[in-house]
Amino acid sequence: xxxxxxxxxxxxxxxxxxxxxxxxxxxxxxxxxxxxxxxxxxxxxxxxxxxxxxxxxxxxxxxxxxxxxxxxxxxxxxxxxxxxxxxxxxxxxxxxxxxxxxxxxxxxxxxxxxxxxxxxxxxxxxxxxxxxxxxxxxxxxxxxxxxxxxxxxxxxxxxxxxxxxxxxxxxxxxxxxxxxxxxxxxxxxxxxxxxxxxxxxxxxx
Numbered sequence: 001x002x003x004x005x006x007x008x009x010x011x012x013x014x015x016x017x018x019x020x021x022x023x024x025x026x027x028x029x030x031x032x033x034x035x036x037x038x039x040x041x042x043x044x045x046x047x048x049x050x051x052x053x054x055x056x057x058x059x060x061x062x063x064x065x066x067x068x069x070x071x072x073x074x075x076x077x078x079x080x081x082x083x084x085x086x087x088x089x090x091x092x093x094x095x096x097x098x099x100x101x102x103x104x105x106x107x108x109x110x111x112x113x114x115x116x117x118x119x120x121x122x123x124x125x126x127x128x129x130x131x132x133x134x135x136x137x138x139x140x141x142x143x144x145x146x147x148x149x150x151x152x153x154x155x156x157x158x159x160x161x162x163x164x165x166x167x168x169x170x171x172x173x174x175x176x177x178x179x180x181x182x183x184x185x186x187x188x189x190x191x192x193x194x195x196x197x198x199x200x201x202x203x204x205x
Contacts, residue, residue, distance in 0.1 A: 001016065001073055001112045002016075002069050002070060002073055003015055003016070003069065003119045004119075005069075006063070006067045006069070006072075007119070009022075012062070013061045013062065013200070014061065014062055014063035014064075014067075014072050015119075016063075016069075016072050016073045016076045017060060017061055017063060017072060017075060017076045017079065018061070019076075020073075020076035020077060020079075020080060021076045021077075021079040021080055021083065021197070022061065022197060022200060022201055024044070024080065024083075025083060025197045025198070025200075025201050026201040028042060028083075028087065029198060029201065032096075035096075035098050036096045036097055036098060039097040039098065040097075040098055040099075041098070041099045041100075041101065041154060041161075042084075042087060042098060042099070042100045042101070043101050043102075043103060043150055043153045043154040044080050044081070044083065044084035044100065044101070044102050044103070045080065045102075045103055045104070045105065045150055046077045046078075046080045046081045046084075046102055046103070046104045046184075047073075047074075047077040047080075047104055047105075048104060048106065048107060048170060048171065049070070049073055049074045049077050050074060050077040050078045050080070050081055050104070050181060050183055050184065051181045051182075051183070052074070052181075052182070052183065053071070053074040053075065053078055053183055054078075054183065055075055055078050055079060055082065055183070055186075055189055055193065056075075057189065057192050057193060057196055060075050060079065060193075060196075061196070061200055063075065078183045078184065079193055079197070080102075081102055081164075081180070081181070081183070081184035082183075082184055082186070082187075082189060082190035082193050083190070083193060083194065083197065084100050084101065084102040085100070085102070085162055085180070085184060085187065085190050086187070086190040086191060086193065086194045087100040087194075088100035088101075088161045088162040089162070089187070089190070090194070091161070092161070098161075099160065099161030099162075100161055100162065101153040101154070101161060101162070101163045101164070101165065102153065102163070102164045102165070102180075102184075103149040103150040103152070103153040103164070103165045103166060103175075104149060104164075104165075104166040104167075105141065105146035105147065105149060105150065105166075105167075106140065106141040106145070106146055106149075106166060106167035106169075106170060106171045106172045106173070107131060107140045107141060107171040107172065108131070108135055108140055108141040108142055108143050108145065108146040108172070109128070109131050109132040109135045109140075109142075109143065110143055110146060135172075138172075139171070139172065140171050140172045141167055141171065141172035141173070142172075145167065145172060145173070145174075146167075148167075148174070148175040149165040149166045149167060149175040150165070151175075152165045152175045153165045163177055164177065164178045164179070164180050164181075164184075165177055165178065166178050
């Protein structure tokens with residue numbers, strides 16, 4: 001999340017989009033036959049950053065146009081949500097037997113904004129200390145509570161697929177089912193995202 005400058009993966013994708021979305025697409029599609037055979041439930045992790053924004057399919061993998069690090073992070077997490085929904089839709093249509101659900105952790109003092117020297121961030125920013133303080137006060141979640149929505153998405157007995165789980169208060173609290181946020185309701189873009197992402201992650205000779 002939010003490297004100090006624009007960086008790329010070894011495949012030439014913007015670092016956040018490549019890591020947060022395309023890497024997961026490659027894993028999911030690479031395991032698709034096994035997921036079908038096991039009637040698997042796939043859980044995807046998005047972010048509160050995906051509550052707003054749009055996805056430009058012409059530029060989303062490279063993020064070269066007027067680069068903004070937070071916009072790229074937001075795009076990566078919107079993409080996670082749309083891919084999760086499209087996986088479930090394609091499974092239903094084709095009878096794959098896969099259910100696909102989505103979760104977000106709220107806000108908690110994980111290592112996401114900690115020092116990451118390998119990414120060029122030598123020390124944690126001030127907002128990391130603010131998040132830690134608000135977590136101690138109970139305003140934000142804890143590391144433990146942040147894991148609960150994804151756990152619920154993966155294990156809820158009645159999970160029907162295409163469901164969204166997160167903290168009751170958005171930034172923290174007990175996990176619950178949620179309506180999909182607006183950027184995740186554009187199912188036409190979800191279809192296009194699937195096609196573009198699948199093409200970008202095909203094994204290269």
